[in-house]
Amino acid sequence: MSQTDAAEPVANRTDGQGVSTTAGETVEETRPEWTSYEAGGETKFAVDDLDVHYGDDHALKGVSMDIPERSVTALIGPSGCGKSTFLRCLNRMNDRIRAASVDGTVELDGEDVYQDGVDLVELRKRVGMVFQSPNPFPKSIRENVSYGPRKHGDIETGLLARLTGRAEPDREEALVERSLERAALWEEVSDRLDDNALGLSGGQQQRLCIARCLAVDPEVILMDEPASALDPIATSKIEDLIEDLAQDYTVVVVTHSMQQAARVSDQTAVFLTGGELVEYDDTEKIFENPESQRVEDYISGKFG
Amino acid sequence: MSRATRTALVRDDRTLYEAVAGTAVGLSGVAFVVGLTALLGLVGIDDPVAGVGLSVALGALLLALGASVVGFGMASRFGFVDAAPQPSAGIVAAVAFTAIWGAVGAAASGAAGVGTGGRLALGAVLGGTAFAATAFPREDVGSTAPAGALAVLCGLSLLTGLIAPGWERALDGYNATLFGDTVVPAVVLFASLVTGWSAAKAYGGFGARGRNVGAYVLIYLVVGSILAVLVGLVAFVAAKGLPGLFNGFSLGGSGLVSWPFLTSGAGLTAEVAGVFPALLGTIWLVAGAVLFAVPTGVGAAVFLSEYAEQGRFTGAVEVATNGLWSTPSIVFGLFGAAFLIPRFGNQKSLIAGMLTLGFMLLPLVLITSREAILAVPDEYRDASAALGVSKWQTVRSVVLPAAIPGVTTGVILGVGRIAGETAPILLTMGGGVLPAKSAAPDVLGSFRLSASPPFVSNPSLLEATSALPYQLYALITAGLSGNIQNPQEYAWGLALTLLLVVLAFYAVGIATRYYFRRKLHQ
Numbered sequence: 001m002s003q004t005d006a007a008e009p010v011a012n013r014t015d016g017q018g019v020s021t022t023a024g025e026t027v028e029e030t031r032p033e034w035t036s037y038e039a040g041g042e043t044k045f046a047v048d049d050l051d052v053h054y055g056d057d058h059a060l061k062g063v064s065m066d067i068p069e070r071s072v073t074a075l076i077g078p079s080g081c082g083k084s085t086f087l088r089c090l091n092r093m094n095d096r097i098r099a100a101s102v103d104g105t106v107e108l109d110g111e112d113v114y115q116d117g118v119d120l121v122e123l124r125k126r127v128g129m130v131f132q133s134p135n136p137f138p139k140s141i142r143e144n145v146s147y148g149p150r151k152h153g154d155i156e157t158g159l160l161a162r163l164t165g166r167a168e169p170d171r172e173e174a175l176v177e178r179s180l181e182r183a184a185l186w187e188e189v190s191d192r193l194d195d196n197a198l199g200l201s202g203g204q205q206q207r208l209c210i211a212r213c214l215a216v217d218p219e220v221i222l223m224d225e226p227a228s229a230l231d232p233i234a235t236s237k238i239e240d241l242i243e244d245l246a247q248d249y250t251v252v253v254v255t256h257s258m259q260q261a262a263r264v265s266d267q268t269a270v271f272l273t274g275g276e277l278v279e280y281d282d283t284e285k286i287f288e289n290p291e292s293q294r295v296e297d298y299i300s301g302k303f304g
Numbered sequence: 305m306s307r308a309t310r311t312a313l314v315r316d317d318r319t320l321y322e323a324v325a326g327t328a329v330g331l332s333g334v335a336f337v338v339g340l341t342a343l344l345g346l347v348g349i350d351d352p353v354a355g356v357g358l359s360v361a362l363g364a365l366l367l368a369l370g371a372s373v374v375g376f377g378m379a380s381r382f383g384f385v386d387a388a389p390q391p392s393a394g395i396v397a398a399v400a401f402t403a404i405w406g407a408v409g410a411a412a413s414g415a416a417g418v419g420t421g422g423r424l425a426l427g428a429v430l431g432g433t434a435f436a437a438t439a440f441p442r443e444d445v446g447s448t449a450p451a452g453a454l455a456v457l458c459g460l461s462l463l464t465g466l467i468a469p470g471w472e473r474a475l476d477g478y479n480a481t482l483f484g485d486t487v488v489p490a491v492v493l494f495a496s497l498v499t500g501w502s503a504a505k506a507y508g509g510f511g512a513r514g515r516n517v518g519a520y521v522l523i524y525l526v527v528g529s530i531l532a533v534l535v536g537l538v539a540f541v542a543a544k545g546l547p548g549l550f551n552g553f554s555l556g557g558s559g560l561v562s563w564p565f566l567t568s569g570a571g572l573t574a575e576v577a578g579v580f581p582a583l584l585g586t587i588w589l590v591a592g593a594v595l596f597a598v599p600t601g602v603g604a605a606v607f608l609s610e611y612a613e614q615g616r617f618t619g620a621v622e623v624a625t626n627g628l629w630s631t632p633s634i635v636f637g638l639f640g641a642a643f644l645i646p647r648f649g650n651q652k653s654l655i656a657g658m659l660t661l662g663f664m665l666l667p668l669v670l671i672t673s674r675e676a677i678l679a680v681p682d683e684y685r686d687a688s689a690a691l692g693v694s695k696w697q698t699v700r701s702v703v704l705p706a707a708i709p710g711v712t713t714g715v716i717l718g719v720g721r722i723a724g725e726t727a728p729i730l731l732t733m734g735g736g737v738l739p740a741k742s743a744a745p746d747v748l749g750s751f752r753l754s755a756s757p758p759f760v761s762n763p764s765l766l767e768a769t770s771a772l773p774y775q776l777y778a779l780i781t782a783g784l785s786g787n788i789q790n791p792q793e794y795a796w797g798l799a800l801t802l803l804l805v806v807l808a809f810y811a812v813g814i815a816t817r818y819y820f821r822r823k824l825h826q
């Protein structure tokens with residue numbers, strides 16, 4: 001089933017003035033479409049009417065949603081529907097893609113991250129990201145994990161620091177161990193921290209990237225399919241980690257696994273092909289009783 | 305699924321046919337190597353082998369090879385062996401054999417004294433026949449018959465003495481003569497290359513596998529000959545230069561090495577004339593040029609690939625850099641002489657030479673660094689940016705380390721070029737033909753601090769200094785007649801020293817690259 005270009009964009013306003021939508025001629029509406037959702041708790045990210053174009057390609061269409069603090073928000077949807085694109089809007093990594101243009105507002109703690117004069121370095125320190133494909137640096141495992149804190153000057157390890165006695169090898173060691181432990185990688189690599197990270201397996205690299213992100217201690221952690229290359233045991237450890245993180249952090253996680261979304265997330269947003277946010281609600285509601293027929297079809301596997 | 309049509313994955317039974325074809329490949333290789341050694345003059349072409357001259361023996365070998373190659377093709381064509389030939393040997397082989405046989409025809413008729421028209425006609429006839437013989441029959445015949453016939457022809461002309469060691473022919477229209485002792489090895493090289501390829505195809509049973517084996521043999525023989533030429537060149541210089549280099553060399557009783565050729569000058573007081581001043585001059589020269597060019601070149605490359613907007617400006621810089629790299633070195637020398645010398649005390653000086661060579665090195669460092677930086681995956685930059693690390697820190701801690709091996713490659717290539725340059729230092733650095741030890745630059749020891757600007761001075765940098773390639777050039781133009789004992793030996797020793805210095809710079813560069821590669825990938 002496909003959205004034709006003629007279909008009107010879906011207006012998913014969270015401000016209460018929801019407009020009902022047309023979802024393409026081919027879809028037979030048996031129920032009203034979802035209109036809005038007010039998540040509980042403090043809002044961390046307020047996204048309003050977000051549009052992203054890659055050249056002429058309209059990748060995200062008028063997405064609005066509030067992401068509450070200290071919770072897990074799952075993003076699900078078919079491949080190519082714009083989940084990664086949405087995630088990249090939150091820490092402005094889309095700025096790095098030449099063809100991308102972003103309209104709309106994204107507020108982090110009430111501050112628009114797309115206004116002029118935003119310090120991207122500061123923004124990304126607060127909003128960390130784990131990429132869809134693992135991208136460790138060609139450095140040792142230890143250096144990979146401590147890279148962020150070192151560059152931020154949180155840990156001093158340089159020659160000058162060593163000469164002046166300000167180096168903190170113990171603190172670095174502790175940080176590396178803690179981060180790797182949380183990412184469920186410590187046991188596998190504790191005896192080879194000085195080996196090159198490119199020598200790790202795909203799944204290990206994925207967890208290393210999670211550890212590298214945790215070491216920076218951001219407020220928000222964006223994870224793009226963090227368990228795509230992991231076996232069930234590592235996956236469940238990562239899921240535990242995600243739930244655990246939600247105590248202190250705001251976690252947004254993209255996943256292709258419905259079960260995973262259902263297990264770990266507090267609220268779930270469903271994107272469908274064409275870059276629209278079709279439904280966003282408490283995870284339970286999405287998986288048990290979605291408002292939109294299309295979401296139900298997608299979740300039950302009828303929608304490709 | 306019929307099992308019978310499947311080809312076995314493992315060919316365990318080596319047939320007689322394969323054994324014979326393999327031997328033919330081996331013998332072609334032997335003929336090739338012998339031809340090469342004869343061409344390099346390491347063996348004489350009429351040295352006796354088993355009672356006959358080498359040239360005759362090689363002729364017999366080629367004849368046998370040619371005949372057996374034809375035999376392989378026939379054996380396969382008439383079904384005596386199990387091969388998988390394709391319908392045709394292919395257009396590349398056909399064109400190659402057309403050209404070869406066309407040339408053979410033209411040369412043969414020329415030797416027979418036929419005019420231009422006759423040459424063209426015979427060339428065309430033989431070429432056309434070869435084309436037809438290659439392209440139209442099945443692959444097993446097409447890739448053996450023309451090759452075998454060629455080897456038979458070459459073998460016969462050597463065997464019958466048609467081309468013999470004493471043979472010579474003036475080329476009309478050229479002011480040159482061909483001699484037997486270069487033509488015979490060339491014929492052998494060529495014919496053995498062809499039979500080696502053809503026999504290798506037969507060995508592989510033609511078809512895809514045969515082509516694969518044939519290509520391997522061709523590549524190995526050609527690469528081997530290139531390596532042989534390189535090794536021969538170095539060996540030649542070494543053989544000529546070693547006596548000079550080790551003139552007066554001794555391991556002193558106290559365990560100290562005494563190596564006067566490298567440690568003394570060529571002054572009147574020196575017992576053994578040495579090259580110390582020029583050696584030191586070359587080392588300082590290259591060090592200075594690298595110190596100047598690497599930071600500037602890498603800096604510019606970082607700016608151009610990480611900061612500047614890719615567009616017309618960067619494009620123009622790229623074109624200009626490529627142009628600079630291809631600029632003849634004498635032009636750089638003139639620039640140095642006209643621009644730098646007036647600014648550094650109005651005389652030829654070490655620093656003028658350093659800067660001139662630095663300018664020469666700069667474009668290559670810039671080009672290769674830029675390539676290396678662009679080849680660093682964007683993922684690394686994204687990963688770093690997403691961790692909240694600033695651009696400059698990303699460049700410094702991720703991009704540059706990943707680019708170092710590429711940058712080093714550029715510096716290695718560039719140093720190889722500048723270390724041997726003569727023209728630019730002739731114009732900018734000068735120095736004596738036979739400098740005494742006191743003329744050696746003492747760069748480290750001559751820094752002087754002063755209370756007034758520029759606060760440091762280094763008279764040694766401002767003096768005319770000799771370098772190895774320049775000294776060699778000056779010796780040769782002076783007619784190798786300086787007041788040293790054995791100028792010929794001295795000059796060859798000098799040449800060998802230069803070669804070794806360049807190789808030493810290479811070794812340093814390659815070790816650096818190896819170190820950083822390991823760091824990146826292990």
Ligand SMILES: Nc1ncnc2c1ncn2[C@@H]1O[C@H](COP(=O)(O)OP(=O)(O)OP(=O)(O)O)[C@@H](O)[C@H]1O
Pocket residue numbers: 054057059078079080081082083084085086097099132
């Ligand atoms: N760098 C880019 N340049 C151009 N178009 C892009 C780029 N990145 C994504 N797109 C387009 O935007 C749309 C959404 O892509 P996105 O990567 O956000 O999908 P996704 O939901 O993350 O898919 P997946 O589940 O396969 O990761 C796609 O149609 C894609 O072609």
Ligand SMILES: [Mg+2]
Pocket residue numbers: 083084085132224
């Ligand atoms: Mg994605």
